[in-house]
Amino acid sequence: MKNHHYHIFLFTLFTLFSITQSFDYADALSKSLLYFEAQRSGRLPYNQRVNWRHHSGLTDGLEQGVDLVGGYYDAGDHVKFGLPMAFTITMLSWSAIEYRQEIIEAGELRHVMEAIKWGTDYFIKAHTSPNVLWAEVGDGDTDHYCWQRPEDMTTSRRAFKIDEKNPGSDLAGETAAAMAAASIVFRKTNPHYSQLLLHHAHQLFEFGDKYRGEYDGSVAVVKNYYASVSGYMDELLWGAMWLYKATDREHYFDYIISKAHTFGGIGWSITEFSWDVKYAGLQIIASKFLMDEKHKKHADILEQYKSKAEYYICSCLNKNNRSSNVERTPGGLLYVREWNNMQYVSTASFLLTVYSDFLKSENQKLNCQNGIVGHEEILSFAKSQVDYILGLNPLNMSYLVGYGPKYPKRVHHRGASIVSYKENKGFIGCTQGYDNWYGVQEPNPNILVGALVGGPDNEDNFVDQRNNYVQTEACTYNTAPLVGVFAKLLQIGNRSLVHDYDSLLVASF
Numbered sequence: 001m002k003n004h005h006y007h008i009f010l011f012t013l014f015t016l017f018s019i020t021q022s023f024d025y026a027d028a029l030s031k032s033l034l035y036f037e038a039q040r041s042g043r044l045p046y047n048q049r050v051n052w053r054h055h056s057g058l059t060d061g062l063e064q065g066v067d068l069v070g071g072y073y074d075a076g077d078h079v080k081f082g083l084p085m086a087f088t089i090t091m092l093s094w095s096a097i098e099y100r101q102e103i104i105e106a107g108e109l110r111h112v113m114e115a116i117k118w119g120t121d122y123f124i125k126a127h128t129s130p131n132v133l134w135a136e137v138g139d140g141d142t143d144h145y146c147w148q149r150p151e152d153m154t155t156s157r158r159a160f161k162i163d164e165k166n167p168g169s170d171l172a173g174e175t176a177a178a179m180a181a182a183s184i185v186f187r188k189t190n191p192h193y194s195q196l197l198l199h200h201a202h203q204l205f206e207f208g209d210k211y212r213g214e215y216d217g218s219v220a221v222v223k224n225y226y227a228s229v230s231g232y233m234d235e236l237l238w239g240a241m242w243l244y245k246a247t248d249r250e251h252y253f254d255y256i257i258s259k260a261h262t263f264g265g266i267g268w269s270i271t272e273f274s275w276d277v278k279y280a281g282l283q284i285i286a287s288k289f290l291m292d293e294k295h296k297k298h299a300d301i302l303e304q305y306k307s308k309a310e311y312y313i314c315s316c317l318n319k320n321n322r323s324s325n326v327e328r329t330p331g332g333l334l335y336v337r338e339w340n341n342m343q344y345v346s347t348a349s350f351l352l353t354v355y356s357d358f359l360k361s362e363n364q365k366l367n368c369q370n371g372i373v374g375h376e377e378i379l380s381f382a383k384s385q386v387d388y389i390l391g392l393n394p395l396n397m398s399y400l401v402g403y404g405p406k407y408p409k410r411v412h413h414r415g416a417s418i419v420s421y422k423e424n425k426g427f428i429g430c431t432q433g434y435d436n437w438y439g440v441q442e443p444n445p446n447i448l449v450g451a452l453v454g455g456p457d458n459e460d461n462f463v464d465q466r467n468n469y470v471q472t473e474a475c476t477y478n479t480a481p482l483v484g485v486f487a488k489l490l491q492i493g494n495r496s497l498v499h500d501y502d503s504l505l506v507a508s509f
């Protein structure tokens with residue numbers, strides 16, 4: 001009984017603390033979308049809001065005789081890497097599909113669509129014929145010798161492609177997924193564009209499926225940066241999954257079922273979801289198919305997908321048997337690995353939020369090895385991760401740049417760390433950038449608003465130094481899943497927190 005009271009006491013304290021620490025998810029959502037404008041390559045449009053940036057990469061593809069102007073720089077450098085860019089677009093699109101209404105209510109649908117279209121417009125250009133996809137522009141090695149603004153870029157802009165003789169099923173599969181997911185987003189407002197995206201998605205999937213191989217075997221320059229460690233089978237299943245969602249064509253569903261075993265869809269229990277490893281996302285979407293009458297005859301395979309999805313969710317909730325849980329920092333942040341850990345936190349928050357909604361709509365609970373979990377608890381854990389990101393952590397630091405009073409000031413980012421081209425048009429060379437801008441202690445002159453940096457180490461420590469790229473570099477695929485989660489939290493955030501925690505309190509006794 002004593003113990004019982006102690007718990008209530010702690011819970012009350014926690015509740016009070018949570019109320020005083022309510023975050024402005026609307027602000028976080030708006031800011032997260034600005035980040036994609038800062039990462040734009042190509043000719044910037046009249047309505048560009050991030051105005052310390054200017055046109056760049058205007059001759060991309062010229063050497064190879066193809067127009068590859070546009071797309072996104074993936075992180076703090078100026079290489080356009082196809083695989084993480086496609087995953088970014090898939091996650092932005094999934095956010096927009098799952099939380100469309102919430103995003104509309106927040107007044108941000110137009111910006112989300114613009115962020116997606118900046119990527120898909122580029123993929124349309126890069127997919128020059130059915131079996132040719134341009135995979136990368138620039139290369140990490142020469143790029144990393146230079147610390148320059150994108151507007152001054154003097155590094156190699158050589159482009160690399162995959163084709164029938166140089167296959168890349170992972171890249172083709174992920175790009176097909178991105179195009180198919182985006183086609184759903186544009187279906188109502190721009191049906192012609194939506195059809196065009198779908199047309200590319202079909203072709204890309206067929207290309208990836210027919211000419212099998214890992215893209216880093218064909219595009220060697222990518223190996224030290226975005227090697228496809230998990231291979232291509234997850235991306236082929238993932239591509240088929242999104243094409244099935246976009247078209248309802250039996251053919252794609254059969255692919256997911258018939259290859260579930262051989263392609264590892266129901267074989268892999270995995271505790272990360274990332275630009276490389278798609279299994280958890282795939283398994284979660286497959287779990288939802290189980291609920292439809294028309295899929296009942298494949299219930300056995302779908303059940304196996306679901307069991308793997310649950311393994312992932314339970315591992316994030318610390319409810320699997322001990323060794324199969326995701327580690328946490330003392331401050332409670334999911335911790336997968338040192339370099340850019342926040343990418344895993346961001347994708348986990350998204351998948352947890354989606355799974356919580358799914359359980360709620362089916363009026364079900366999740367049965368983990370170490371207990372039964374309800375949808376409220378899952379959402380509340382996802383919220384705890386997002387709140388950590390926004391400043392509820394031992395350093396009181398927001399890892400979303402530009403949000404709140406304290407955030408990283410020396411983000412490892414070439415453009416943000418050098419005086420804006422708009423203020424000083426004088427050319428800044430490779431080593432000049434290193435000497436005069438990279439190496440100085442001052443905060444970056446431009447704030448990379450909405451970027452989610454790599455984040456703290458496994459002890460919640462964070463060193464805000466430009467050369468600490470493991471912690472201070474941001475990537476487009478870090479922020480993309482947060483777009484959906486911010487929108488969801490914004491919508492529930494307007495309900496009384498006291499009321500929510502009261503019902504939790506009742507439920508837990």
Ligand SMILES: *[C@@H]1O[C@H](CO)[C@@H](O)[C@H](O)[C@H]1NC(C)=O
Nearest residue numbers: 320321322324368369370371
């Ligand atoms: C996990 O733990 C539960 C109960 O403690 C036990 O019944 C089960 O066999 C364990 N599962 C695995 C996979 O070790």
Ligand SMILES: *[C@@H]1O[C@H](CO)[C@@H](O)[C@H](O)[C@H]1NC(C)=O
Nearest residue numbers: 391392393394395396397406
């Ligand atoms: C964080 O904020 C809390 C509450 O305001 C304060 O007690 C604590 O000292 C702060 N920690 C740091 C590292 O600033």
Ligand SMILES: *[C@@H]1O[C@H](CO)[C@@H](O)[C@H](O)[C@H]1NC(C)=O
Nearest residue numbers: 102105106490491492493494
């Ligand atoms: C939440 O409440 C604020 C202030 O009352 C309001 O301006 C905003 O539109 C609401 N947001 C949503 C998503 O309901």
